[in-house]
Amino acid sequence: MAVKFSVERTTSSKLEATDFSNLRFGDTFADHMFESRYRDGGWDAGRILPYGAISLDPSFSVLHYGQAVFEGMKAFRYAGGKINIFRLDAHYQRFIRSCDRMNIAHVSREVFEESIKQLVDIDRNWVPQDTYKSLYLRPFIFASDEFLGVRVARNYRYMVITSPVGNYYAEGIKPIRLTTYPQYVRAVKGGTGEAKVPGNYAATMQPNALAAQEGYAQVLWLDAFEQKYVEEVGTSNIFFLIDGTLITPPLEGTILPGITRDSTMYLAGSWGIPVEQRKISIDEVFEARDRGVLQEIFATGTAAVVSPVGFIHHQGRSIDMKQEQMGELAQRLYDTLTGIHHGSVEDPADWCTLI
Ligand SMILES: Cc1ncc(COP(=O)(O)O)c(C=O)c1O
Known part of the structure; x- marks a missing residue:
């Protein structure tokens, strides 16, 4: 009972x-x-x-x-x-x-x-x-x-x-603008970055306020030691579709292990898309853009589900995805996840508890 x-x-x-x-x-x-x-x-x-x-x-x-x-x-x-x-x-x-x-x-x-x-x-x-x-x-x-x-x-x-x-973002599902801030860090290994605890968010209030003031929806966090590797976004995990491969930073103690991140990797894998959890530097993202193989950037989280990233500012440089809407993969993920949420797409892996 x-x-x-x-x-x-x-x-x-x-x-x-x-x-x-x-x-x-x-x-x-x-x-x-x-x-x-x-x-x-x-x-x-x-x-x-x-x-x-x-x-x-x-x-x-x-x-x-x-x-x-x-x-x-x-x-x-x-x-x-x-x-x-x-x-x-x-x-x-x-x-x-x-x-x-x-x-x-x-x-x-x-x-x-x-x-x-x-x-x-x-x-x-x-x-x-x-x-x-x-x-x-x-x-x-x-x-x-x-x-x-x-x-x-x-x-x-x-x-x-x-x-x-x-919708999580007041402006609805439109591509969001992100910026890095080398003067701030979110988490270090051995700290509390991988736990869902209030202090992690308290520490982001000042950088978030600055981001809002400068016209960005969220901060794109880089690793604390080198300010080199991408970690996550505000309250979401991040994905890059580069040359057909979906890449997301690995869980090494500083990133929240997002449940939507997990669902995203599962679904993309089930569709035959190669998925890599590996370190990805911000320079690699710029290089992929320069080579013309940066196809999509999106963030995942319970609140917003899938948010396309339209613009990244990093130390005087920027990536403009020049898109007004979701990319194809982000849209497919959003539609599939929303379908699973509301029962119009079959639950693929015992994710749903019905009452
Ligand atoms: C810091 C941070 N990263 C990532 C996520 C995404 O996690 P989830 O997909 O479980 O909501 C969240 C939201 O919970 C978060 O607060």
Whole structure:
């Protein structure tokens, strides 16, 4: 029998008042949330509650030392009404790896899965009908010791909140502009770059603000030591289609192991496209452009799925892909992934959990 959580339903649903035709990313929340607390070495039974503010002690360790992890995944609606939670298991595995890096107590596979399934089920009317829209799911754990001092916390909260979303980029699916910044780095080997932890994102706020000011959608991160090899983009992984081969940087500790990256490599491989996970220098990308063999650049991630990259600025030089739309492969990947999400394309590898 699946774990059963206590449920307190909202008495004032916001569903009717929500304009699903005008969703921006991440600013609307469904009616309920999940919470479980960890103390004395174990998690309590967990509960589903009306979505709302939580009280935090000002000394909570997460506010001072940032011991926290999160995931980002999505639920999609099939035409018949069923709801598909995409790649639940892969997200759980990454959540646990992030917990390990932050020395945070694991939630069990069962609690993770059931908290998400039961929460989505209660708020199933919040999963948008429309293709290209979804319910974004945000499980997270934070340290809640009432204690100042750097130590592994003894108290945690595991929560799940959900948010109906449309397109990630306000401008819709148009090629994005990226820039490198040699004065900033995102991650080093042995650090936390491969974990999904708040501090990684906090450290990108200043460069992101600069990028926005200079007219770029995201920063293209290069390796921290040589500022030579491409790593990833803002909140996405990056792919280059060069002379028919799809190339993406390898997972060597500094890059988030994207689930969409994994799905992309699987699909491209299944279509007979050679896929290489290997170091690729920014100079190699410029050289491929100069040789006329740079066919496509795109970024992948749960939020935006596939984003074509139209322009890269790097130290006074630039690559302009001169395209207004997605490239052919990016479009095929986007259509196939979106089809799998919404059930019009067959699930190729047990990626879908239906409720
Ligand atoms: C830093 C970073 N890289 C890559 C990704 C893409 O990962 P995924 O495809 O699992 O969403 C994300 C988003 O989660 C991210 O935050």
